[in-house]
Amino acid sequence: MVKIKKIFSLVLMVCIMTVTLVGCGSNKMVLNVYNWGDYIDESVLDDFEKETGIKVNYETFATNEDMYVKIKSGGTNYDVAIPSDYMISKMIKEDLLQPIDLNNITNFNLIGDEYKNLDFDADNKYSVPYMWGTLGVIYNTTMVDEKVDSWNILWDEKYADEILMVNSQRDSIGITLKKLGYSINSTDENELNMAKEELLKQKPLVLAYVGDEVKDMMVAEEAAIAVVWSGDAVTMMEQNPNLKYVVPKEGSNKWFDNMVIPKISEHKEEAEKFIDFMTKAETSLKNVDYIGYSTPNTKTFDMLDDEIKNDETAYPLEKTLENCEVLIDIGDSIKLYDKIWTEILAN
Numbered sequence: 074m075v076k077i078k079k080i081f082s083l084v085l086m087v088c089i090m091t092v093t094l095v096g097c098g099s100n101k102m103v104l105n106v107y108n109w110g111d112y113i114d115e116s117v118l119d120d121f122e123k124e125t126g127i128k129v130n131y132e133t134f135a136t137n138e139d140m141y142v143k144i145k146s147g148g149t150n151y152d153v154a155i156p157s158d159y160m161i162s163k164m165i166k167e168d169l170l171q172p173i174d175l176n177n178i179t180n181f182n183l184i185g186d187e188y189k190n191l192d193f194d195a196d197n198k199y200s201v202p203y204m205w206g207t208l209g210v211i212y213n214t215t216m217v218d219e220k221v222d223s224w225n226i227l228w229d230e231k232y233a234d235e236i237l238m239v240n241s242q243r244d245s246i247g248i249t250l251k252k253l254g255y256s257i258n259s260t261d262e263n264e265l266n267m268a269k270e271e272l273l274k275q276k277p278l279v280l281a282y283v284g285d286e287v288k289d290m291m292v293a294e295e296a297a298i299a300v301v302w303s304g305d306a307v308t309m310m311e312q313n314p315n316l317k318y319v320v321p322k323e324g325s326n327k328w329f330d331n332m333v334i335p336k337i338s339e340h341k342e343e344a345e346k347f348i349d350f351m352t353k354a355e356t357s358l359k360n361v362d363y364i365g366y367s368t369p370n371t372k373t374f375d376m377l378d379d380e381i382k383n384d385e386t387a388y389p390l391e392k393t394l395e396n397c398e399v400l401i402d403i404g405d406s407i408k409l410y411d412k413i414w415t416e417i418l419a420n
Contacts, residue, residue, distance in 0.1 A: 102127045104343050107143070107154040109330070110135060110285045112204075114363035121350050127343050135284045136241050144169060144335050152338040153347050158329045159243070159400035161200050162193040166402065170199045171334045177345040180352035180370075188369035191329060193401065200331035201348050202369040204360075206303035207327055207389060207397060208244055209320040211310075216297035224252035224321045226298060228271070233278045237290060237299035240282040242414035243400055244326065245272065248300065251323045257398045260406035269413045273420055282418070291316060302328075304366030307387050311365070318386045324396025329369075 106118075110133040118129040132149075134140040137160040144151055145167070156164065164170050175181050178201055188202040212221050216235065219226075227236055227248075238245055247257035249268040259265060280296050287299050292312045301309070306318035332351060334344045350356055354372035361368045361377070367387045368374055374382065381387060403410070 102340070102343060103130050104128070104153065104340060104347055105130045105132070105149060105151045105338075106347065107132050107134060107140060107149075107151045109133060109155060111288075112155070112330075112364055112366075114359045117351070117356055117359055120356070120359075121347060124350065125343075125346055127346065129347070138242070144337065147337050150337045150339060151335050152340045152344040153332055154335055155203050155330050155332050157400065158191070158193040158331075159402045161331055161333060162402040164333070164335075165194065165199050169336050171336055171338065171341055172198050173201060173334060173348065174345060175201075177342075178349045178352060180349055180354070183352060183354060183357075183370050183372045185369050185371045185374075188329065191399070193329075193399070194331065200333045201352060203330045203332050203351065204304065204364075204366040205327070205329045205369055206367050206387070207320050207394070208239075208248065208300065208302055208325045209306065209318055210298060211291055211301045211306045211316055211318045212298045213291070213294055213296075213313075213315050214317055215315050216294070221298075221317075221319050222322050224248055224323055227300070228252075228275050228278070230278060232297050234280050235297035236275075236279050237287050237296045238275075238279050238282050239287075239300045240284050242410050244300070245282075245417075246410055246413060247326055247400065248321075251321070251325060251396075254323070257324075257326055258401050258403060260403050260409075262409065265409055265413060269416065272413075272417050276417065276420060302366075303386050303389075304364055307365035307384065310386070320389060320393050320397070322396070324398065327394055327397040327399055329399065 104127050106129050118131055122128050137157050140154060140156055141160055144154060175197065181201065184202050188205060189197055194200045210221060210226060246268050249271050250259050250264060251257055253267055253271065255264045287301055288305055288309055290296055291299050291309050303318065310316045310318065332348045334341055338344055352370065354370060354376060357368055357370040357373040358376050361373060
């Protein structure tokens, strides 16, 4: 009987220790990170957990607008998000972001000065640069035989059902405004209505309005022409040498994606650790190698192969950027953009 009691006590102790250990495991700090689809080397998340003991719950979004709605609704307490320039400005105005203590971002000095203190976040009070690039046209040189240097190619009836447009209202309306000679940030109702008419004229020629799937489609030569971001173009051209990228002469969007801490985050200290980790030169290099986008990190840039440094798709010449603009928050005028985009997709 005594033996049985001892065995029972031993088993009970083991059970208690097991439950305790499992409980400790389940209480591990979890950081919720919200990013664009296919926009990180996910091994970086494992590296961060190994270094800090903080687990990352990683989710993705398709557009800035999707991200904004999710964070504003407060359904999930995201700790780090990676929106673009104009959306950062909007979120600052609406008090949706927490200030970042740059004293805790020890690698901030690696960020090039040209990527700091931009209009959408003067003094980098609320954001830290992640990647940058342009929006342009990628085309298959075996399917398109004329020179491509204008947005007009997207309206050429010769390429009916071979054109892929980006499923993003600010970008698709913006490039149409540029085609017409207007600002990508226009809030003029007449100019926007002209852009709408152009997009409605174009719609019968469009094979699809796409997101991340554009990469696979263009590599597989399912379309001749597409509107894409420069980093995606780099990746596509590596996989299919028939593809070429150009920023049209009318100008385009030069964009910046920065890391922010939403107001709803309850883990600011850990969020800043994550942002600091992401700005390490080695971490940044892993991400650049994986996604193909342009780094604002000077040390990472120095670590790149000369072929990449001299790639004008990733690192365009100044003359290429002369007519480019950064998207800004257009306030209540976004309602007109919403209306136009809804009409285009529904028509």
